[in-house]
Amino acid sequence: MTPSVRILLCDDHAVVRAGLLALLGGEPDIDVVGEAGSGEEAVALAAQLTPDVVLMDLQLGSGIDGVEATRRIATAGAGAVNVLVLTTYDTDADITRAIEAGATGYLLKAERPEELFAAIRAAAQGRTTLSPPVASRVMARMRSPRPTLTERELDILGQLSQGLGNRDIARALFISEATVKTHLGRIYEKLDVDTRAGAVSVAKEQRLLP
């Protein structure tokens, strides 16, 4: 018979971890070998325990976030550790970042538990599983590539969401006001808004900022 799949849980909510632990306890071929409540802990435990799959939440209260933890785990040494993202959000930004960071799969917590079990078994063999809504978004993005904000534009957007004026943004980033305005114009285009307030609103909703 096939050996059990060894799992490391990473979620900052103790109740959720306990729930997953109890849930996965019902599957004989799935063994939870560790729990992490932060990204740092997950990276350390992944290196130490070398589980088959890390079940990773993206938003982890403090410290490094799930994307960064995923990146470190996925790119570490042997690379035999597969990261399966299990999270609430299905925004383009999150999905894109997680995949770029090397996630093996991306599941939503809204998924049925059976799908989770199946995805875990698939991930253990390096096979990818995406929740239907996630897959849809990925396909949609392939078909009509939506404009992505550049690094610099995200910098401006970050300052903008602090409520700073153009002059202060310019000073904070060591550029001229004219440049700030140029970037803002492009940001408005890409986010399909025409005011700073609208840009901040979209940025927060799409979780474009950390």
Place this chain on the structure above:
Amino acid sequence: MTPSVRILLCDDHAVVRAGLLALLGGEPDIDVVGEAGSGEEAVALAAQLTPDVVLMDLQLGSGIDGVEATRRIATAGAGAVNVLVLTTYDTDADITRAIEAGATGYLLKAERPEELFAAIRAAAQGRTTLSPPVASRVMARMRSPRPTLTERELDILGQLSQGLGNRDIARALFISEATVKTHLGRIYEKLDVDTRAGAVSVAKEQRLLP
């Protein structure tokens, strides 16, 4: 011996519900008698099953939100149904709204599972339990009452976060631009910002808008 506590789960994430179900299954004196994936479903099942406690998440993807569901359940008929909020967020706005809506307790998912069990048993008897961080916030708010936005100010803030200019906000709410500016000034004061972008940022972070 004391009879079992009858529980109704309400969370829009199937995996989380299954996790809680498995977790609570380990407690002999706690019986999960129903599951709801939406606020509407929770209200209907609460009326039909009359559980001792409803475990309610606040953010429910679509339909009515957890606060509204809590209000309807708490104010329905006999009122013997206690709502225990179990959620991720500990912002003042969420806590305040939930308590006003009639929640019996407010727990964070970051809490230890044992605390959850204890809180459920307490809630079954109508006793209140608050997570430590939540209790702290409540106390802090009592000591230094932070300014609360009025209904009207929230209206303006809502329009503002759509990126509308003062003129458009005025038209949308059937008031004059002068009034919009007056409200905005007070909103800036209360949120401790001085630009519209900053106000939107704070509003999103504090979850002041639905």
Place this chain on the structure above:
DNA sequence: GGCCCCGTCAGCCGATCGGTTGATGCGGAG
């Protein structure tokens, strides 16, 4: 080498915003 994206900068101008002062009416609390 040419092309295009990115980041940088400039100047202009009308529209809008933010701050201020002051005023009215209405409703509830004391």
Place this chain on the structure above:
DNA sequence: CTCCGCATCAACCGATCGGCTGACGGGGCC
């Protein structure tokens, strides 16, 4: 009845924003 919070409106003014046009250099790609 009076006080106060809330919502409403007015007029003013300097500062800022948004949109525009145009420009330059660097880096990657073919």
